[in-house]
Amino acid sequence: MTPFLVIQAIVIGLAVIASLIYACRRLMPATSQRWQAALADSLSASSRPVVLRAIGKRLQPEAAAGGCGSGCGSCSTGCGSGSAAVEQPVQFRERSGE
Numbered sequence: 416m417t418p419f420l421v422i423q424a425i426v427i428g429l430a431v432i433a434s435l436i437y438a439c440r441r442l443m444p445a446t447s448q449r450w451q452a453a454l455a456d457s458l459s460a461s462s463r464p465v466v467l468r469a470i471g472k473r474l475q476p477e478a479a480a481g482g483c484g485s486g487c488g489s490c491s492t493g494c495g496s497g498s499a500a501v502e503q504p505v506q507f508r509e510r511s512g513e
Contacts, residue, residue: 448476 440447451474458471 451476 436447439450455471455474455476458467458474460468460471463471
């Protein structure tokens with residue numbers, strides 16, 4: 416194999432992996448967050464080197480915050496989203512003749 420073919424295979428492989436990660440995050444968000452948390456936990460183990468622990472800490476997904484101002488509207492404190500969805504009628508307009 417020539418060096419060009421090796422580089423080409425690496426670039427195509429990276430593009431396929433990036434596409435797979437993107438599709439998993441878009442189509443299976445809860446599962447991908449679980450996988451991300453599992454990877455972060457395994458990298459954050461105390462037996463790992465400092466560099467891997469830092470990467471694990473950075474990869475840890477953000478916890479779903481349900482505090483005031485999150486817009487969940489599930490508590491009686493009145494801090495929910497406050498704005499109700501407003502229905503707007505659909506208006507069809509004729510195209511101008513060109």
